[in-house]
Amino acid sequence: MSSIKVYYTSVSGSREVKQRQEEVTRILDAYKIKYELIDISVSYQMLQEMRMKTSTPAALPPQIFNGQEYCGDYQMFHEAKENKEILKFLKMK
DSSP: OOOEEEEEOSOOSOHHHHHHHHHHHHHHHHTTOOEEEEETTSOHHHHHHHHHHHTOTTOOSOEEEETTEEEEEHHHHHHHHHTTOHHHHTTOO
8 A cells, every 4th residue: 555645734824835735635636545644834843854855955845755755746746747647656656
């Protein structure tokens, strides 16, 4: 069983971040892919963990993982959706 994890924030002043997070969860739901939401606004440690795992010091949510394996950020997810390669992006094939 794959364990897709989406790092997101429940507290954001950015409408863009909120829209991107909603799009990711909406598409995962449409594909009936189970995923776990990890809220980085809970603690600074969660934010640091997300950024360390992505190797991007300024990474913003949403960031998507399959287990410990980094799949990509919103832009990469969006491109995969446009190319109908969501499962490939999520490393589920």
